[in-house]
Amino acid sequence: xxxxxxxxxxxxxxxxxxxxxxxxxxxxxxxxxxxxxxxxxxxxxxxxxxxxxxxxxxxxxxxxxxxxxxxxxxxxxxxxxxxxxxxxxxxxxxxxxxxxxxxxxxxxxxxxxxxxxxxxxxxxxxxxxxxxxxxxxxxxxxxxxxxxxxxxxxxxxxxxxxxxxxxxxxxxxxxxxxxxxxxxxxxxxxxxxxxxxxxxxxxxxxxxxxxxxxxxxxxxxxxxxxxxxxxxxxxxxxxxxxxxxxxxxxxxxxxxxxxxxxxxxxxxxxxxxxxxxxxxxxxxxxxxxxxxxxxxxxxxxxxxxxxxxxxxxxxxxxxxxxxxxxxxxxxxxxxxxxxxxxxxxxxxxxxxxxxxxxxxxxxxxxxxxxxxxxxxxxxxxxxxxxxxxxxxxxxxxxxxxxxxxxxxxxxxxxxxxxx
Amino acid sequence: xxxxxxxxxxxxxxxxxxxxxxxxxxxxxxxxxxxxxxxxxxxxxxxxxxxxxxxxxxxxxxxxxxxxxxxxxxxxxxxxxxxxxxxxxxxxxxxxxxxxxxxxxxxxxxxxxxxxxxxxxxxxxxxxxxxxxxxxxxxxxxxxxxxxxxxxxxxxxxxxxxxxxxxxxxxxxxxxxxxxxxxxxxxxxxxxxxxxxxxxxxxxxxxxxxxxxxxxxxxxxxxxxxxxxxxxxxxxxxxxxxxxxxxxxxxxxxxxxxxxxxxxxxxxxxxxxxxxxxxxxxxxxxxxxxxxxxxxxxxxxxxxxxxxxxxxxxxxxxxxxxxxxxxx
Numbered sequence: 001x002x003x004x005x006x007x008x009x010x011x012x013x014x015x016x017x018x019x020x021x022x023x024x025x026x027x028x029x030x031x032x033x034x035x036x037x038x039x040x041x042x043x044x045x046x047x048x049x050x051x052x053x054x055x056x057x058x059x060x061x062x063x064x065x066x067x068x069x070x071x072x073x074x075x076x077x078x079x080x081x082x083x084x085x086x087x088x089x090x091x092x093x094x095x096x097x098x099x100x101x102x103x104x105x106x107x108x109x110x111x112x113x114x115x116x117x118x119x120x121x122x123x124x125x126x127x128x129x130x131x132x133x134x135x136x137x138x139x140x141x142x143x144x145x146x147x148x149x150x151x152x153x154x155x156x157x158x159x160x161x162x163x164x165x166x167x168x169x170x171x172x173x174x175x176x177x178x179x180x181x182x183x184x185x186x187x188x189x190x191x192x193x194x195x196x197x198x199x200x201x202x203x204x205x206x207x208x209x210x211x212x213x214x215x216x217x218x219x220x221x222x223x224x225x226x227x228x229x230x231x232x233x234x235x236x237x238x239x240x241x242x243x244x245x246x247x248x249x250x251x252x253x254x255x256x257x258x259x260x261x262x263x264x265x266x267x268x269x270x271x272x273x274x275x276x277x278x279x280x281x282x283x284x285x286x287x288x289x290x291x292x293x294x295x296x297x298x299x300x301x302x303x304x305x306x307x308x309x310x311x312x313x314x315x316x317x318x319x320x321x322x323x324x325x326x327x328x329x330x331x332x333x334x335x336x337x338x339x340x341x342x343x344x345x346x347x348x349x350x351x352x353x354x355x356x357x358x359x360x361x362x363x364x365x366x367x368x369x370x371x372x373x374x375x376x377x378x379x380x381x382x383x384x385x386x387x388x389x390x391x392x393x394x395x396x397x398x399x400x401x402x403x404x405x406x407x408x409x410x411x412x413x414x415x416x417x418x419x
Numbered sequence: 420x421x422x423x424x425x426x427x428x429x430x431x432x433x434x435x436x437x438x439x440x441x442x443x444x445x446x447x448x449x450x451x452x453x454x455x456x457x458x459x460x461x462x463x464x465x466x467x468x469x470x471x472x473x474x475x476x477x478x479x480x481x482x483x484x485x486x487x488x489x490x491x492x493x494x495x496x497x498x499x500x501x502x503x504x505x506x507x508x509x510x511x512x513x514x515x516x517x518x519x520x521x522x523x524x525x526x527x528x529x530x531x532x533x534x535x536x537x538x539x540x541x542x543x544x545x546x547x548x549x550x551x552x553x554x555x556x557x558x559x560x561x562x563x564x565x566x567x568x569x570x571x572x573x574x575x576x577x578x579x580x581x582x583x584x585x586x587x588x589x590x591x592x593x594x595x596x597x598x599x600x601x602x603x604x605x606x607x608x609x610x611x612x613x614x615x616x617x618x619x620x621x622x623x624x625x626x627x628x629x630x631x632x633x634x635x636x637x638x639x640x641x642x643x644x645x646x647x648x649x650x651x652x653x654x655x656x657x658x659x660x661x662x663x664x665x666x667x668x669x670x671x672x673x674x675x676x677x678x679x680x681x682x683x684x685x686x687x688x689x690x691x692x693x694x695x696x697x698x699x700x701x702x703x704x705x706x707x708x709x710x711x712x713x714x715x716x717x718x719x720x721x722x723x724x725x726x727x728x729x730x731x732x733x734x735x736x737x738x739x740x741x742x743x744x745x746x747x
Contacts, residue, residue, distance in 0.1 A: 042705040079705050083666075084569060084659045089465075093698065096458035110568050114657045117571040121580075121656070133568065178559075179567040410561055 033074040034325065034332050036318075037094030039105040039115065044082025045209070046107050046234060049265055049310045053105055053130065055303055056314030060322070068322045069330030076100060080111050087111035088118055095124050101332040102127065104317060107310070109133045109181055116145045125339055129317030130310060134184050137363035137394060139404050144339055146362050149316035149347065151282060151394075153181055154188030154409060156259055158396035159368045159389040160280035161192030164256065169226040171199050172256075175216055175240070176231035178205035178411065185231045185258045187409025192396065194417040201225050205411060210236055213243045221249060231258040237266040245273035254278070262373050264308035267381045274381055277373045282366035283312050283352060286374065286384035291353030306382055312351060320347045359393055361400070368392045448590055452583040460582045461654075462698060466691045467586075467593045468650050473674035473686030474600055475643035480672070481681030482604050483636050484616030485538060488668045489530050489546035492553035493641045495663030497523035497648030499557060499564060502658045506572020512653070515574060519649035520642060526553065527641020528634075535633040538619070550668055558660045569659025574652060589650055596646055601683060603639060612636050677718060679725025688726045 038057055041050035054077060066073045076098050080087035087106060091114075094100040103119065104127040106112040112131030119126040120142045127146055128136065132153040136145055164172060172193060176182035182205070190200045201223050204216050220228055228249075232240050237260065244250055250273060259281035260266070267274045285296050285306050295315075299307040307315075324345040325332060332338055346357040347364075356364050369385035376382050395403045407413045433441070452460045472494050480486040497519040504515035534545045557564045564570065579585045603609055611632050614622045623629055652658050661667070674693050678685025696714060701707040722729035 043708060079701060079707070081708075083661050084657065085655065085661055088655055088657065089698070090701075092458055092461055096461070097456060110659050110661075113568050113571060114655075114659065117657050121573070180561075183561075412562070 031071065033072040034068055034330065035074045035076060035098065035100040035102075036321075037091070037098060037100030037103045038075060038077045039080045039087060039090055039094070039103060039111070040077065041082040041107050041111070042077075042079040046082050049107050049234070049308070050079075050082075052265065052308050052310040053107065053314045056307075056311035057104070057318045059299060059302065059311065060315045060318040064322065069326045069328075071330045071332075080106055082108055082111065084108075084110045084114035088114045091115045091118050095119075095122065101125070102321065102338075104129070104321070105314070106131055109179075112136070116142055119144055123335055125335060125342070127317055127321060127342075129313035132181060132184070134394070135408055137361045139408060141361060144335070146339070146342055146358070147364065148320040148342060148358075149313055149350070149356070149364060151366065152363050153184035155363070155366075155392065155394040155396075156280040156282070156368050157185045157188030158192050159392050160256070160370065161189040161198070162196065162389075163280065163370050163387060164189070164193055164227060164229075165196040165198055167227075169193075169198060169254075171201050171223075171225045172227050172229055173201045173203070173220055173223050173225045174229045174231065175204040175206070175213075175220065176258075177208050177210075177233065177236055179208065180410070181233070182231045182258075183411050183414075184409045186229065187414045188396075189229055191409075191415025191417070194415075200414070200416055203414065206236075208236065211239065213240050214247070217243060217247045217249065220253075221247065225253065227254045227256050229256045229258075230261050232266075233260045234266070237261045237263075238269060241266070241270060241274050241277070250276075259283075260309065262371075262383055263310075264306045264382070265310065267373060267383075268305060268308075270381065272375070274373050275375060278370060278386075279373075279383065280368055280370050281309075281383070282364075282368060283309060284369045284371040284383045284385045285312075286371070286376070286382040287353075287369070289353035292351050295351035306380065316347065316350050316352075316356075319349055320345060323347060323349065361394070363394045365391055365393055445590075445594060449587065452586050457582045460586050462694060464582075464586045464589050464654055465651075466687065466694050467589050468647050468654060469671065469674055469690035469694065470687035471593055471596055471647035471650075472644055472671045473678060473690055474597065474683055475640045475647065476671050477675045477678075477680065477683055477686055478600060478604060478612075478640040478643070479636060480675060481683065482609060482616060483612040483633060485534075485542045485633065485637075486672060487530075487534075487546040487637075487640075488543055488665065488672065489534075489550035489553075490640070490644050490671050491665065491667030491669070492550035492663045493523045493526050493530070493644045494648035494651065494671070495557070495658065495667060496526045496553060497645040498652035498655075498658040498662050499570065501649045501652040502570045502572050502574055502656075503563070505574040506570065512574055512576045516649045516653075519652065520645040523645020523648055524638060524642045527638050527644070530641070531634045531637035535630045535637060547665065547668075550663070550665060554660055554663045554665065557663050565659075567660065569657060569662075571657050573656055575656065579653070585654065589654075592646065592650065596643055597684070600643060604683060608632070608635070673715065677715070677725055679728035679731075682725065682727040682731075685725050685727035692726065 040053040041047055061073055076094060078090040078094055080090055091103060094103060102125040106115055107130050109131055112128050113133060123144055125144050127148045129148060129150040132151055134152045134154055137147050137152055174186045176186050194200055230240055244255060255277045257277050257279040259279050262277050262279045296307055324342040328337060328341045343358055346355050348355050350356050359365050368389040370387040371383040372386050373381050374384050451463055476487055476490050500522040501515045501519035504510045504518045505512055530549050534542055537545055558566060579588050611627055615629055619629055674689035675686055677692055678689030696711055700710045
């Protein structure tokens with residue numbers, strides 16, 4: 001046998017062995033662990049939120065002993081460094097190197113959008129309990145990017161605008177961080193508020209990480225408005241709330257906030273200056289619903305702090321995926337069936353104490369709570385519901401098709417109806 | 420630094436041995452995707468792209484003695500234009516690529532006009548400030564750039580969608596660009612840049628128009644950074660303000676320094692070292708940036724001339740100075 005002939009034969013033999021081995025390998029893959037790739041900003045500007053995201057996922061997986069549908073769950077955590085380029089690189093690693101069956105996480109919209117664009121090309125299911133960019137479940141929907149247990153930015157400020165009208169507010173000014181998340185939340189409020197006869201007197205957009213709010217607060221104080229709406233995250237929220245109080249505005253002009261402005265991640269470091277701020281959200285840690293109470297208590301017992309939006313959302317998101325997998329016998333390899341099942345699954349175990357389902361665009365429908373920051377018996381502050389809007393769609397009361405014909409909210413388009 | 424920079428000047432063209440080395444390196448690089456996984460091929464692609472960026476910075480830093488902190492912005496502008504032209508304006512990828520390079524060169528020309536009359540720390544600060552302006556525009560001009568969220572779009576031509584195909588395409592471009600840069604720094608014009616680095620006043624008194632030469636050097640360097648930026652946009656299908664941010668410029672400069680200032684091809688070594696570190700270390704600890712920082716400090720203490728520079732020194736020492744370093 002010459003060398004060439006030998007090569008031919010041996011290649012054929014190896015190939016045959018490979019084919020025979022293949023069914024066995026596939027059978028084994030079915031029973032191997034379910035690999036979950038978690039992307040969270042563990043470094044960078046939003047690192048503290050990122051750590052709570054990891055806690056939320058681990059809190060859930062601990063509660064089921066890292067077992068879903070009889071299969072073991074392997075959690076691979078990667079740091080997206082609050083940077084879209086890094087997020088992309090890490091997503092590639094989780095999918096291509098780590099063979100993760102799904103991705104979940106990311107906090108900042110730009111990181112989420114970068115990863116969403118990547119998974120659009122390869123079909124990996126990607127779950128975004130935190131990324132709130134409206135268009136991911138509206139104008140630029142991607143089938144395998146699903147907002148399990150998340151929310152779209154303007155979904156809660158629509159009813160909030162309505163609530164503000166009912167309080168008899170006629171004039172509102174907004175102050176917000178100058179990026180899409182802020183534009184969208186202010187837009188939701190502004191559109192509903194002005195269409196109902198209210199007036200947006202002025203809108204202030206400031207860069208992220210503003211140390212001194214006095215130039216804005218000085219102007220806000222002179223506007224003679226009935227209320228001020230503040231859309232702030234992280235350290236900006238802390239500073240705005242503190243400076244609002246030290247400017248003497250607290251108690252004079254009611255302060256309304258986006259849900260992130262009075263999130264536990266912000267107010268747990270604050271004192272009485274945060275008391276009385278009102279915000280709209282699906283989750284209120286101070287709710288008297290027994291399921292929510294139990295979740296908050298258990299989380300507090302384990303991590304020593306009241307759960308924030310990040311912990312809550314990731315916990316619920318992971319649970320949603322798990323409930324879907326239980327329904328389909330854990331066959332995570334069958335991507336199409338997996339995505340369809342997740343879309344159809346109604347989350348029964350949600351800490352909200354109510355079944356949550358997705359609308360036709362992959363965005364959850366919630367009861368929106370209007371919540372107020374109050375002091376708990378032990379002196380800590382938390383959000384307690386004072387009013388509720390049942391079954392709120394991300395399109396509010398608009399027809400989805402018509403709504404999506406208007407441009408997405410931006411600094412220049414706030415949906416403000418001219419009087 | 421002076422010695423390291425002037426050594427390659429003694430070889431006129433590419434000697435037979437140098438050509439052999441280049442061919443072997445190219446063959447090895449081309450064979451890489453056959454043994455690497457898709458993800459690793461992606462990383463290798465990224466190394467080539469950032470290697471090019473580091474080299475373009477080295478043209479100014481190593482050969483003209485001007486370290487730019489604005490090259491990340493030039494690199495990123497090219498990316499923005501490529502994505503905008505193909506995803507928003509619907510132009511074919513090749514045209515978008517060309518527009519990206521043109522835009523980067525244009526930005527480099529503006530930077531150069533303002534910066535060529537400065538040197539040292541003033542040059543550093545001026546390029547830094549200009550880079551920040553570009554970053555600010557990308558962040559705030561939401562209607563066009565998508566603001567903080569950036570822009571997305573599938574910009575790769577269909578034939579280059581696969582990891583391997585794209586890697587080979589990038590490798591081919593890299594080879595061409597590297598050769599062009601190598602010829603550029605060795606050309607009589609490149610020698611004048613070296614002369615300016617070593618003594619600006621002498622070059623002036625010899626009758627050279629120093630600002631003009633620096634201007635051309637800067638524009639050419641920006642053109643090469645633009646090619647890298649266009650490729651990076653195609654690699655990621657995404658661009659955001661973080662691509663034009665100061666951190667991007669600094670990363671390019673770090674890669675160049677890690678490889679060795681004035682070694683040109685050190686850019687690839689530095690890019691490979693830093694990208695590998697980033698990806699290997701981050702798998703083990705979330706404090707990967709700390710490890711990266713410490714590694715860099717160690718490198719600067721033990722081998723201030725960079726990895727290639729250090730290898731050169733060791734080679735020269737072990738062969739008693741007989742053997743000349745032949746380039747990559």
